[in-house]
Amino acid sequence: MTRRFKQASWNEPVVFELGNAKRRGFTFPKVDGEIYRKVGEVNQLLPAKIRRKNLPRLPRLSEVEVVRHYTRLSQMNYGVDLGFYPLGSCTMKYNPKLNETLAEHPGITMLHPNQDEETVQGILEILYTLERWLAEITGTHEVCLQPAAGAHGEFLGALIMRAYHQLNGDGEKRSELIVPDSAHGTNPASGTMAGFKIVVIPSDNEGCVDLNALKEAVSERTAGFMLTNPNTLGIFEKNIKEIADTVHSAGGILYYDGANLNPILGKVRPGDMGFDIVHINIHKTFGTPHGGGGPGAGPVGVSKQLAKFLPVPRVVFDGKRYRLDYNRPHSIGKIQCFYGNVAVLLKAYAYILSLGAKGLEKTAEISVLNANYLMKKLRNITGLSLPYDENKPRKHECVFSVEKLEKQTGISALHVAKRLLDYGFHAPTIYFPLIVKEALMIEPTESFEKETLDEFAEILKEIVKEAYENPEKLRNAPKNTAVPRVDEVKASHPRTMMLSWKMYKRKNGETRNNY
Amino acid sequence: MAPYSHPYIPNSLPEIDEMMREIGIKTIDELYIDVPDIYRLKKTLNLPESHSELEVKQHVEKLLSKNKTCKDISVFLGAGCWPHYVPAVVKAIIQRGELLTSYTPYQPEISQGMLQILFEYQSMICELTEMEVANCSMYDWASALGEAARMAVRVTHRNKILIPKIIHPDRKAILRTYTEPVGITIQEVNYETGTGQIDLQDLRAKISEKAAAVYIENPSYLGFIETNMEEIEKEAHEKGALFIVGVDPTSLGVLKPPGEYGADIVVGEGQPLGNPMNYGGPLLGIFACRGDLHLIRQLPGRVIGMTTTVDGSQKAFCMALQTREQHIRREKATSNICSNESLCAVAAAVYLALLGPEGFRELSEIIMLRANYAIQLLSEIEGLHVPVFDSIHFKEFTVNFDSVNLTVNKVHRRLLEHGIHGGKDISKEFPELGETALYCITEVHSKEEIDRLATILEKIVREK
Numbered sequence: 013m014t015r016r017f018k019q020a021s022w023n024e025p026v027v028f029e030l031g032n033a034k035r036r037g038f039t040f041p042k043v044d045g046e047i048y049r050k051v052g053e054v055n056q057l058l059p060a061k062i063r064r065k066n067l068p069r070l071p072r073l074s075e076v077e078v079v080r081h082y083t084r085l086s087q088m089n090y091g092v093d094l095g096f097y098p099l100g101s102c103t104m105k106y107n108p109k110l111n112e113t114l115a116e117h118p119g120i121t122m123l124h125p126n127q128d129e130e131t132v133q134g135i136l137e138i139l140y141t142l143e144r145w146l147a148e149i150t151g152t153h154e155v156c157l158q159p160a161a162g163a164h165g166e167f168l169g170a171l172i173m174r175a176y177h178q179l180n181g182d183g184e185k186r187s188e189l190i191v192p193d194s195a196h197g198t199n200p201a202s203g204t205m206a207g208f209k210i211v212v213i214p215s216d217n218e219g220c221v222d223l224n225a226l227k228e229a230v231s232e233r234t235a236g237f238m239l240t241n242p243n244t245l246g247i248f249e250k251n252i253k254e255i256a257d258t259v260h261s262a263g264g265i266l267y268y269d270g271a272n273l274n275p276i277l278g279k280v281r282p283g284d285m286g287f288d289i290v291h292i293n294i295h296k297t298f299g300t301p302h303g304g305g306g307p308g309a310g311p312v313g314v315s316k317q318l319a320k321f322l323p324v325p326r327v328v329f330d331g332k333r334y335r336l337d338y339n340r341p342h343s344i345g346k347i348q349c350f351y352g353n354v355a356v357l358l359k360a361y362a363y364i365l366s367l368g369a370k371g372l373e374k375t376a377e378i379s380v381l382n383a384n385y386l387m388k389k390l391r392n393i394t395g396l397s398l399p400y401d402e403n404k405p406r407k408h409e410c411v412f413s414v415e416k417l418e419k420q421t422g423i424s425a426l427h428v429a430k431r432l433l434d435y436g437f438h439a440p441t442i443y444f445p446l447i448v449k450e451a452l453m454i455e456p457t458e459s460f461e462k463e464t465l466d467e468f469a470e471i472l473k474e475i476v477k478e479a480y481e482n483p484e485k486l487r488n489a490p491k492n493t494a495v496p497r498v499d500e501v502k503a504s505h506p507r508t509m510m511l512s513w514k515m516y517k518r519k520n521g522e523t524r525n526n527y
Numbered sequence: 528m529a530p531y532s533h534p535y536i537p538n539s540l541p542e543i544d545e546m547m548r549e550i551g552i553k554t555i556d557e558l559y560i561d562v563p564d565i566y567r568l569k570k571t572l573n574l575p576e577s578h579s580e581l582e583v584k585q586h587v588e589k590l591l592s593k594n595k596t597c598k599d600i601s602v603f604l605g606a607g608c609w610p611h612y613v614p615a616v617v618k619a620i621i622q623r624g625e626l627l628t629s630y631t632p633y634q635p636e637i638s639q640g641m642l643q644i645l646f647e648y649q650s651m652i653c654e655l656t657e658m659e660v661a662n663c664s665m666y667d668w669a670s671a672l673g674e675a676a677r678m679a680v681r682v683t684h685r686n687k688i689l690i691p692k693i694i695h696p697d698r699k700a701i702l703r704t705y706t707e708p709v710g711i712t713i714q715e716v717n718y719e720t721g722t723g724q725i726d727l728q729d730l731r732a733k734i735s736e737k738a739a740a741v742y743i744e745n746p747s748y749l750g751f752i753e754t755n756m757e758e759i760e761k762e763a764h765e766k767g768a769l770f771i772v773g774v775d776p777t778s779l780g781v782l783k784p785p786g787e788y789g790a791d792i793v794v795g796e797g798q799p800l801g802n803p804m805n806y807g808g809p810l811l812g813i814f815a816c817r818g819d820l821h822l823i824r825q826l827p828g829r830v831i832g833m834t835t836t837v838d839g840s841q842k843a844f845c846m847a848l849q850t851r852e853q854h855i856r857r858e859k860a861t862s863n864i865c866s867n868e869s870l871c872a873v874a875a876a877v878y879l880a881l882l883g884p885e886g887f888r889e890l891s892e893i894i895m896l897r898a899n900y901a902i903q904l905l906s907e908i909e910g911l912h913v914p915v916f917d918s919i920h921f922k923e924f925t926v927n928f929d930s931v932n933l934t935v936n937k938v939h940r941r942l943l944e945h946g947i948h949g950g951k952d953i954s955k956e957f958p959e960l961g962e963t964a965l966y967c968i969t970e971v972h973s974k975e976e977i978d979r980l981a982t983i984l985e986k987i988v989r990e991k
């Protein structure tokens with residue numbers, strides 16, 4: 013059976029174009045007459061100087077219309093609940109429904125972060141236990157749950173490096189952060205935010221860290237080295253011991269970008285490999301939903317010698333009670349007002365409890381099996397190539413190049429990606445990592461079964477065939493999505509860009525009238 | 528490998544064998560052949576066993592039930608995370624799997640839903656603040672402020688930021704975290720002792736051609752409304768500094784929007800707009816700026832634009848101005864942010880669409896009326912000084928216990944015995960204000976709840 017896909021396409025107006033002057037979508041309880049008697053009207057409380065004169069120009073819809081509008085829009089969106097989402101580096105796995113139910117419990121939704129410790133023992137226990145579990149999984153000494161995402165964790169990690177070198181009296185000197193050319197963009201960007209100069213080193217012809225280049229790059233100016241292992245090609249950095257030794261003997265800190273932790277759960281731990289700081293993308297490895305871009309969570313684990321730099325407060329347990337400890341004189345300070353994205357962390361807690369130690373290891377194994385199986389299935393497709401050692405197993409993902417196809421037919425990775433959408437698959441990550449030309453970065457995760465992988469391989473083969481036989485079809489793809497190819501250039505051109513309804517109105521010559 | 532099957536992992540034994548055969552391996556272990564043996568984990572992780580759905584549910588619910596929530600006790604806390612009602616519609620929409628389980632909309636054709644909602648979110652934030660551009664979220668208010676400070680420095684090529692002395696101490700700490708590594712100086716502007724308002728003399732003394740921005744919060748951390756926004760704006764712009772304003776958006780139904788008094792950048796906390804407190808996270812960082820290209824080019828984070836399809840046949844949405852971002856600009860990006868708080872922005876969009884202009888004004892009014900009612904009632908209690916500052920307050924206010932010789936902590940303990948959680952103890956944050964607590968009232972606090980708070984407080988003060 014071949015599946016046919018046609019995404020809903022409602023041509024749904026922008027919310028501001030809907031509704032009617034008198035409609036209401038929500039009502040509040042009435043304010044008691046006695047309150048008015050006591051305090052008067054708001055207009056009497058507020059001097060004109062600081063009072064809002066015109067109502068904000070929000071739309072006026074009934075509750076029914078709001079539900080319909082956003083439900084229709086949801087139908088014009090694709091998620092893991094609908095199908096295969098092999099977006100490399102993003103680990104688009106199943107997001108358990110149970111965890112959504114748990115996160116709606118008033119025991120978390122209706123808890124204020126400044127409540128007395130006596131009243132929040134349950135949530136503190138969850139956070140404390142989760143820290144211990146994540147430390148065990150990553151082989152680190154202490155974990156801080158506060159960062160809101162992976163990049164936030166990277167920023168924290170870079171700040172910890174900085175604090176460590178400063179305490180050693182090396183702060184000024186150690187100003188360089190090394191990253192491989194295959195690194196995700198957040199790595200160098202986070203380094204810059206923490207005040208480091210970024211030094212980029214090339215990968216070798218196996219797609220791994222070029223050890224000689226690393227040896228040349230390290231010096232007494234080195235603050236640290238950021239690496240993900242397996243790397244963004246899905247290849248395990250087998251020289252990790254030499255890499256760690258090189259960085260450490262130069263006095264640097266080794267940082268682990270945890271975006272690719274999924275395939276090594278229970279198999280090998282970053283801490284054991286010599287990484288001093290590790291971030292975890294909870295929204296990748298631990299099955300919490302991405303929500304169209306977030307919220308996620310990016311906990312950071314550190315070795316014993318770096319634990320004193322973690323942000324405050326730390327959740328501590330004296331055997332009877334859980335407490336928040338602010339007394340950490342060497343702490344880098346604060347990166348989050350409270351304790352992190354607790355609702356997301358709660359889901360990760362439930363995820364680990366559901367899978368257990370064995371289930372997490374199985375997760376790793378099947379994610380790797382799926383990636384290698386798919387790689388095998390795709391390898392003999394003409395026009396596709398597998399850069400770097402073809403015989404080396406990959407871990408969570410494999411990166412193909414359509415460079416040959418592009419040369420022969422003009423069909424690029426972008427076209428292939430767009431055509432995949434027509435079949436009801438999300439596209440792989442494209443044009444990343446930067447060291448692979450015309451890259452298709454494919455990460456199937458453990459959440460999809462053999463049938464789906466086979467179907468994907470068949471369709472991709474079909475698409476490549478089409479590229480040779482009927483390339484126009486690919487150039488005009490997608491056709492089955494809510495809208496055909498979107499003009500992204502227009503969206504960013506200063507003259508045509510419309511970043512809000514207000515900007516759109518102004519550019520169309522509408523002036524504001526009272527509302 | 529154990530013949531172990533878990534509901535989250537579909538592939539089971541027969542397929543696994545088939546797949547291994549296809550790859551040409553006998554054991555899964557062969558796929559880990561390049562992992563040096565010295566590092567291979569030789570034990571099973573010290574974690575719990577696998578549990579069934581029912582067991583997980585019962586276990587987690589049992590832990591969560593240990594917490595005392597706003598349902599069990601009356602909680603009067605705010606200070607950066609506020610109790611507000613989340614309408615049922617908001618919960619229903621954000622649980623739609625198509626939205627919930629999608630990634631960042633890198634492929635716009637198949638992600639129009641999320642893109643349009645985020646565009647609507649941005650647009651509604653622009654309407655509330657009267658700015659022309661908003662991004663589709665930052666982690667929280669504090670990180671938005673940190674990014675705003677850095678943006679101001681990039682725009683002006685200066686490196687000092689003036690901030691009010693009255694600010695959430697954690698927000699200030701995070702601002703330092705974001706600015707100190709790149710050598711930005713933070714300087715505090717004093718407040719007028721009686722009113723808490725920005726001391727304009729002190730602002731004039733401190734501002735100079737070195738200032739990249741003046742940052743003001745309205746309402747302030749301690750809940751009062753800053754009335755001299757126009758004067759402050761004038762000082763900032765005369766010296767060529769940007770004017771950054773921090774807001775609690777629920778005030779913008781009654782307070783003048785920052786765009787009308789000359790703000791260049793607006794930051795704030797969007798959690799009150801349809802997002803539960805969740806013990807402090809996730810939050811929703813609001814970030815908006817004027818529609819000036821010099822500013823837009825330096826904007827951090829993702830921004831969604833309205834465009835058309837390539838064939839020009841219909842409107843469409845996609846991420847805009849990506850060349851500012853880390854995946855393209857790398858170490859020169861305007862920010863490192865990648866995953867953000869999109870689903871919280873979706874919640875905010877649905878919330879604002881539900882309320883509409885009149886509903887939104889009503890929200891602000893109810894909050895302000897009830898908070899001011901509470902202020903009146905508490906100020907009638909002999910010996911309490913409520914509020915500490917002689918200014919207009921919006922939803923939070925200070926209560927001082929110095930005259931009755933009680934510590935905030937003692938009052939808090941007594942209140943808790945009556946099932947009331949009093950305001951946040953700020954006596955260590957602002958020692959100059961003595962034994963003072965910061966109370967918060969929103970639309971979720973009924974008149975009866977406020978009356979009861981007053982009755983019990985009076986009893987505590989009388990019986991001390």
Ligand SMILES: Cc1ncc(COP(=O)(O)O)c(C=O)c1O
Binds near residue numbers: 199240
């Ligand atoms: C390899 C890698 N590192 C870091 C990140 C950043 O993580 P986050 O989006 O959670 O900030 C990503 C996310 O896409 C990634 O793929």
